[in-house]
Structures are given as structure tokens and as C-alpha cells.
Amino acid sequence: MRSLFLSAAALISGLLMSQPAAAHFQLIYTPEVNVEAAGTLPVKLIFWHPMENGPAMDMGQPEQFFVVHRGEKTDLKPTLKPITFKGTEGSAKAFAGALTLKRSGDYIMVAVPAPYLEKSEDVFIQQITKSFVNRSGLPTDWNTAVGLPAEIVPLNKPTNVIAGSTFSGQVLSDGKPVAGAEIEVEYMAALPDMQGDGTAKPTTGPLPGGALVAVTDANGVFTFGVPKAGFWGFAALGVGPATSYQNKKLSQDAVIWVRAYDLPGAP
Numbered sequence: 001m002r003s004l005f006l007s008a009a010a011l012i013s014g015l016l017m018s019q020p021a022a023a024h025f026q027l028i029y030t031p032e033v034n035v036e037a038a039g040t041l042p043v044k045l046i047f048w049h050p051m052e053n054g055p056a057m058d059m060g061q062p063e064q065f066f067v068v069h070r071g072e073k074t075d076l077k078p079t080l081k082p083i084t085f086k087g088t089e090g091s092a093k094a095f096a097g098a099l100t101l102k103r104s105g106d107y108i109m110v111a112v113p114a115p116y117l118e119k120s121e122d123v124f125i126q127q128i129t130k131s132f133v134n135r136s137g138l139p140t141d142w143n144t145a146v147g148l149p150a151e152i153v154p155l156n157k158p159t160n161v162i163a164g165s166t167f168s169g170q171v172l173s174d175g176k177p178v179a180g181a182e183i184e185v186e187y188m189a190a191l192p193d194m195q196g197d198g199t200a201k202p203t204t205g206p207l208p209g210g211a212l213v214a215v216t217d218a219n220g221v222f223t224f225g226v227p228k229a230g231f232w233g234f235a236a237l238g239v240g241p242a243t244s245y246q247n248k249k250l251s252q253d254a255v256i257w258v259r260a261y262d263l264p265g266a267p
Helices: 008-014
Strands: 025-029 039-048 064-069 072-075 081-087 090-101 105-112 116-118 123-135 150-154 166-173 182-187 212-215 221-225 230-236 248-261
Touching: 025 105, 025 123, 025 230, 025 248, 039 081, 064 090, 090 105, 090 123, 123 150, 150 230, 150 248, 166 230, 166 248, 182 221, 212 221, 221 230
Parallel strands: 123 248
Antiparallel strands: 025 039, 039 090, 064 072, 064 105, 081 090, 105 123, 116 123, 150 166, 166 221, 182 212, 182 230, 230 248
């Protein structure tokens, strides 16, 4: 299996640069992805450029928002409320919701947003997005496909990747691996404010040369060297079976977010 490894040293130095990136990323964001107690977590759905706290795009009412836990699917759309997300480059329509944790194990959140018209390219974008929360450290569903038309299945546990190690994922279209898929990689350098509707200042800048890109191998697998703790997003562009919407081209993308940590020091 051929894997693509990106130089951690080159990437870290690039994070200090400030040229703009073009990557659109759908977020399903909650600050804590490893929790011990049962309860309810706040969640925000935002369509944004989080590496540089760049432009946010208006979201329409999501077509689907649900969670899969131990193979059981629960609709989360009733928890959604519209908000106005305020970034440094304007405001946009977004949504606030909630995830209730009961039993231990993995919770796979999925958002299927309404297609967004990118007017500059006259193309619709629909980023089918997965994000993960784990309760009590018990692994249950994290590496299971949930049957999306466009999907990335993690091959490393996505809630505790170690910075300096690698993350691998398999890209699927209608359940079949996609060879040669282009993967855009994004670091969530600016974090949404869960108390208000704004954002914190970015902790790094975007890479020179535009979006960071990898490509899947013959089995639909990509591997990325994770250089820094935080949230990392991966978008497989145009891999979904739907290619048109309202008589325009549609890029149906698969997005996944994972959480990386620095290796803890000795007690």
C-alpha cells in the first residue's frame, strides 16, 4: 500500500506563513471530544475557513444532522437553532445544536448540509461531514462506515491522535474505495466561541502555496503526518455520486475532523 507522508518539519515552518488558503470546510465542532460523564455537549455547525479565520459562508437548513452510537442512529436536527456566526471577515448563517451522551463508547456525528453555491466558480458544494466524541475511553463505532454517499472512514482512533504520529483514512463513495481522490487538509487554527457567536484569534497562519493536498492510493487510503496538537480536517473533494444540483455542477465532498494531542509528560 502506497501512503503519502508529508514532512512535519516543513509543515510546521509553513504554519508560520500568512498567505491565504482557499479551502472551504464544513465544521461539526464541540470543544471536548473525550468525556467521562454522561450529559449534553454544545455543538456548532459552521461553513468556514478556520485555518486563517477567513470568510464564513451561509449555511442553509441542513438536510440531515444525526449521531450514530453502537450502531443506533439518532436524529439531532430537532436540537438545531439558527445563529449568526461572526468571523473576522464578515458574518454568516450557521447553527447551534446539542449532543446528549448516555452510554460509554463512540458517538459519530454526521451533518449533511444543503448544497452551497460558490458563485465565483458557479459550482455547488456539499460537504458531508463526520466528527467524533468518545465517552469513557471505550472504543465502539469509530472505524465503522455509516453508509453515507461520500465518507471517510478513520483507520486511527480519531479522538486521540498523537501529534508527531500519522493519521490514515479510507475514502468511500457509496461504500466503495476511491482511488486518486484529492484530499484537502485543514488545521482549525481559530476555534469557535461556544459561549457567543464569534471566534478566537487563529494560533497559526495558512500555508504558502494554497491548500494543503494529498491523494488516496489504489485502496482509497491516505496517510498524513500530524505535526501539531488540535483539530485537523480532511476533505475528499468531489467523491460523492451526485455531480449536479439545480442544473449546475456539484462537488459532493466527504469531510472528517480528528483531534490530536501532544504526548503527555510523566506525572
